[in-house]
Amino acid sequence: MAHPSLHKRLFYEASVLFWRMVIRVFFREIRPRGAFNIPRHGPIILVAAPHSNQFIDPLLLLLEVHRETHRRLQFLIAAKSMKRKFVGFFSRLMDSIPVARAADDAKPGTGLVSLSANDPCLVLGHGTKFTSEFSAKMQIMLPKSLNSSVAEVAEVISDTELKIKRDFGGESGKTTARIREKLTELQAEGKDGLEFKTLPFVDQQKMYREVYQCLKDGGAIGIFPEGGSHDRTDLLPLKAGVSMMALGAMADHPNLQVKIVPVGLSYFHPHRFRSRAVVEFGSTLDVPAEFVEMYKEGGTKKREAVSKLLDLVYDALKTVTIRAPDYDTLMLIQAVRRLYKTPGQHLTLGQVVELNRRFLEGYVHFKDEPRVQKLRTDILKYNRLVRDLGLRDHQVPRAQKASWKTAGLLTYRIGLLVVWTILALPGTVLNSPMFILASVMSRRKAKEALAASNVKVAGRDVLATWKVLISLGLAPVVYGFYAFLATAVAVRAGVPLKWRLLMPFLTLTALPIMNYASLKFGEAGVDVLKSLRPLIVALIPGQQRSLDKLKTTRLRVANEVAAVINEFGPKLYDDFDEVRILVPSASAPPSTGTPGIWQRRSGTGAVDAQGNLLIHPMTWIDERLFGWSRSATRGTSAWSGLSTPTHDPSHSGTPNETDDEETPDYDNVLGIFPDQEHLGVPRGTTSRSRNNSYADLQRLRMANAEVSSSGTYLPADGEGLHSRGGHRSRKHSLTDSVPVDRIAAISGREPFSDATSDINNEIREKKSDHPHDE
Template structure:
């Protein structure tokens, strides 16, 4: 939810940190930091684990990248963006940080949400820090206001009572969150002066605000919020080596680009270091990357960037009243840069479509052999290239072609990755594949049917309620496009509340039928045993349906393309030809402009490096196997025979893999049908798996030697950091075991 990443309103620019009011000064001075008890930590772990289990059911895959960047101790601020999934974002981030670094994050949450029954219970269990927000206390004012056309700070009222209504109010807000400002002076009942012009969340909101301010509009008022208590809690929390989490964009949204960051996160970091000179705060940018975030069984990737360290010079600037603003702006600039390095942001949806299509078509589906991490990196680099060369006529022409191709795909209902699978000469094989997928879908559908029927009421409820909440969120926001950022949150929340009630109903009905139709001796023990038996059975059936249904839906999605392959060969032939021509043009454009931005661009050099690493890995594996065989107590002839047997098995597996690759020549690196030279195909150096989506077998020694050589050649500041190298090796081993 939007409130999950809330932060204090930070408009103070003339003080190093928010001023403590006299009314609260005495009480604050007596406050002493109390370490969180082990019971609360245990509750935190149990609740977080429970949510992670639920999220593993909703998402097909949740992974993290760059976990070696996570500080294992010390004061840390985890900054997440884009905030695209309401309450889902903080839970995923907390889960990944705890799994990878063993740390607990206390997120800042709106006090309005903190007071709610269910949400408040969760936030308290996760040691969240509540934040009061002026916008949560807005109340409608009497009359209407308009802005003076000559003086934008002068507000003129009609049937207003400013001297009464604005006596204790400091914030003036426009309806529908179109803008806010701070009241400077109340001149009379019908006139007041603003301190600054209205701040608007977007250009669209600014246009609407200018229109209604010229015509006359209703308004809202809210008192000024003293955030000194919240900031002091944060400072103490960080000073004792703990970590906090925040989404500096403020509310959640479904835009393709980052919203402007609010100043609160910078004040927290600078203020904590200013109030305690021994507190060295690190800021970790966390990229929340989703593939269709609102859809069931989608994927999520959390990418951790290099920790940002605040220099003493910036802290000194923050403590100087004349340069406080400059220090805050500089920290926000650094954080924004860090977030953009771990996220894929585009100026609009059309550009995002072009980037994703270009990545898939580049070098004739080259990206299908990239790991998930490298796909994100490739998207980022394509975005950077587009932003740099977007005014080039060739780029604009290519964008129009990509959008036209994407529209044809949408109308035909066939995914892009299936177009290249069309082969008219293998109609019999296609027909057999169609029958096979149809049979698999029918069989798995029958197996999943009982669980789907049991869970059907939950599906209906989640769909209707999430759609209703999205409609409400869209009406109340000026930054959302379709409000899909609230859909996943409400689907999960409704499921959490409705599914247990549904299982209880099934269990009650089942227990009643057993008791009434079959003789069971009365007694609480047997009744409870029957009830919980039905409950566990219901949950098991629905979970099994989830797993089986995943495979069945994959088979179902393949049916329409296969049917089109058989019935509409002319359209598919033209579409395949168009795809190949577009792929070649995209590759030529990328190869022309890419080297101007990125130095690691030649695939041939990269392939040599990858092959060298693979040979080293195979050599290490061979030596390891030889050691294992010798440890079995075999003599030299038996040892030699055993090694030969293992080598034969390995070569057979390699031949099978090569045969499967030969059957689909369009996916090979050096595709002669498209005329693409392998030496000109770009590749990105952070592809850990050498350009393949499948992870290699875990080999500690090879991973260690590989990362050691890479790490020693990196920046000088990391050359002697053995702990970071060990963390990196450990994360690499963990990733390869779980892929």
Template sequence: MPFDAYDGVKLGFKLVADIFFREIKVSGTHNIPKDDPCIFIVAPHANQFVDPGMVIISNPRRFSPLMAQSSFKRKVIGEAARALNAIPVIRPQDLATKGSGKLLSCRDNKILCGVDTEFKQRVGPRDLIVLSKTLQFEVVKVLSDTELELKSDLSSEAIEMISNGAAYKIIPHIDQSVLYEKVHERLDKGESLVIFPEGGSHDRSEMLPLKAGFAIMALSAMAQNRNLNVKIVPVGLNYFHPHRFRSRAVVSYGVPITIEPELVEKYAKGGLEKREAISSLLDYGYDGLKSVTINAPSYDVLMIIATARRLYKPASEHKLRIDQVVELNRRFLLGYKYFEKDERLVDLAQRIKAYNNTLKYFGLRDHQVARTQTTMYSAAPILLSRILKLVFLAIFGFPSVLINSPLIILTLFISQKKQEEALAGSTVKIAARDVLATWKILVAMVGIPTLYGFYSFLLFLYLWQHEYNYAFSLSLLVWAVLPFIQYICGLVLENSIDIYRSLRPLFLSLSNPDGAAELRIMRENLSDIITKFVDENGSTAIKDFDISKFDKMELKEQIKTRSILPQVNVSAFSIQKWFDDRQLFNLGGSSSDDSESE
């Protein structure tokens, strides 16, 4: 197949992802059907426009993503959507309009009254009347220009809000029949779709309730064409720090969900049986996504799970790959939910919290505790050598910070501004961190060539005024080469940060050896307790529990064997390895192995 626009977008996403993320692992691609039409359901939607890119670069099959029609209007995103042959989805909230007049309550709580509201001209059945982010009511019938019949009673909060007259918005009901026609057409051709069933992106620690769209699409397509065999493939996006530069990510493909003919028959009958079929497929989809994602009820629980997993001693001591880290976290979470009210686990959770608080007191991370065991005589020369290495790298890295400071400031300003806007307009976001990575990348994509072009223009003016030969050619060359130089400088800074983080346990070894020893004892005791509890009770919560599971696992899919494009014989891992700071500078003594993911 010749290189086309789809491959161009895939290559672009791959290059951006390899720069933004320090490591990306892909697992379970052997689960993806080779021929059957598929609907890939992806969750959690934690990184706005970055998430579709992660699926594109990891998925061996081509697909059409479903994207909000409003996204097609964005310059960069819109071009990418058209190149991917995306299907536009009209979201009712994008068409919200401000209502005229003011709302008032009536004696009947299912009747909404207003003054100067023009309901007959502006509102229709099934439209939503929105009072706030959490208060919205569906219209059953328009009685007059000043009265609406609602599907449900007004809540006490809504009545209080409109008692003295309240402003409102109108969200129109959208007929999605055109969307379903396009979906059926693609599936009939054996093509695949990607959908984020949670709806919008969010930054919660667990999945949002799934919307029924993917279930209706699959069932309606199979009811219309009985020869179709649509598969639902769950895809889990597991980020360790989704909004941070140079973090890590795992993309996991789950076992395909086969849609039983009985469900299709029930859907085709309509009515209650149709709703039951949709509900059943929704449940299957949710269970499938739970098998490839980590769903903690809160970030506090997630911290407890992560710490317990780090302290757990497997049957064979070895460093886990990040995809194994995700799987082990998921299993620990299943065990946590099973024993949540068990007094032993409650006590263990309190011990873990105390340990985490002690780490904060010393300013350490868990993986640094073992390094405090260095003796005073051996710690001093290591500390000195790393400080010298840090100074050396900082000398080379500081100019990069200075050169890129306008872009860094602009990126932080715009991403934080978009974060505030997203938080103000959402009912599900906690801090709206899900938009940060997207806007950092978008600003950088526009800002880098612009900033470096400005520097090259200044160089051209200088050379031209001093009558240097080839002033334009040299300036153009600098503009083309500067991004690569700055990328290398960025890796130097990344390595410098790793070295800086490795200094604290050395300082603790020298300044407070007794405190460091007590911390190591505390960690070892807690590790023994966790390991004993898991080994004794794991089989109760998890059917396939095996203390040697991760020692027996074979790496079936590795990102280093996956080419960016099938016809280009260069692996993404090779490109990343060429620019790896350890390969460039041979800094084996740094702490680059220290992963915030663990």
């Protein structure tokens, strides 16, 4: 019989494999950044934020850590969630550590409460039963109207009086003042006080012992310090648990050195099916030894150590998260990013996240400047004009006046849309019961979660979780019904016994394959559908003047965005010119590759296998006939307004780009059938938006003279340098903020691992020599 630890490992690996398949279906793309920051050995705590996707967040983090390091990650999970059959089953398989939360067992109290006029720590009851409902160390919770403020009970004096340890809301006194104002309002309405809830005392010692043991054994702990999921644009106040875990483990085991890794989770529409995500790992944080000594002293020193370490964790999380003060600001920042990007220039998910973060930091810092305020007004006006015409920003530069080619392209795309729709229809129809029920039930669950929370805005943080859980529950039922139906039809048709017996198995095997193919065809159809609107607008009589005005406005606003960034950027970043992600209007480095009739150039100038006729025939035909591809080098008149063919690199984007910088799956739909290696194309020559090869370092070296004349071209997504296909032995990844001239200095004969390792070491030494420059 196998050893129990072997059983656990097998169950863990099986669970990881299962959830990897589920997550791959739900998300179109997941991109890690900074994975080299994860220590391969020793005790670590991965601190992730924002917690905006309930049970999906820990799955993403766990899968990326497993993929990059093959380390097992134990998560802290609410004991309440462990009681759910499906969630609890997999949580136990993955060795999660349950955390009991007092709020999960809150009960309504009898009567009403108010505060003493002389002592804010004395709670007075009206018709209450304090002696039977409370005891020392329990907590009393006030209503949502007062942010569900909680205080620990120090002493129960009588049925109508009890002492709390500290003021509601802490020593600031702001919450106490709000409570008194609320009581005054209630008394004016004839009410004696506030409703309240009782929270039991929860002993967390068992949980801490499990965490300490895991860290002592050199394990990895995952935690979301905000305490619960939410759908806000900024972080919630962090709980002190992560500090107590790190300090407590090191205090109990003097030779232990716990490292903390901040992790930022960025989603593009987190609640939607087939959305995208970026998992960013920040620089490792060492726990200062002086904090451990303060923790050992106990009392005030212990609380001070916990608070200081929590501040360090919060500062570390700020470097990997996008924290907008409100939704409108976030939308403004995304509009700035789109205007700053050169039309047709494709950004990786990592670059999008990094640009959003930098623009947000700059806007918050300079938002009171008159020039910035005027730019904000101009951008909002431009956005309204775009919406009025029914377009998206990326479609504006390519929208042209009506011509025979525009009409031909529209006709061709409508025909293509019909083809994709027909191919996607079977899977859509067969899966429609799951889609409809998952959508309806997840929205119902979101309403319930919103009603039970005082931090959620719309309850969107639970939508994706329930869509996945409901679909997983319905899939066996729906597929089983289809298998039964197929068998019944076979029996009725008089099919031989052998095939009747095989029919259920054949059906259950064919359905997932057909549904996945339909999914990819459906995505291609949606991409084509999105590209129709600007063509239709261009063909409507009288719209040309509005289009010309819109394009002129966009050009003016985009130039102003670049000018404002060039003016204020160096004031915020001393190394602004060295580490900027892209330079507006600067051409990408050219390639030594030569495109032929069978291939096209990629968006960065390299010969791209995505234009290969054998692998992507529809892309090849569409590009050669109409030239709308983002990387076409010939005939882009339909979208770029060129009347004659040109050999210059095209800056026109594909018609199916979205405002989220999505990599269009239209180019990859037919690629799910043949393997590239079988067609003589080396593995790893996929679209440059997904992979960057070491060979491109040589191209950058050759192109250095041209690039330096126009500015620095700096990919922000260093993690894109390694292939994402399946588990493989770990290779070095290139870190961010590497100037092109440093890459150009690399010898073409130097091994990839040595080159990236040397550059990463130089970056780390630079950071250690100038710690405050970060």
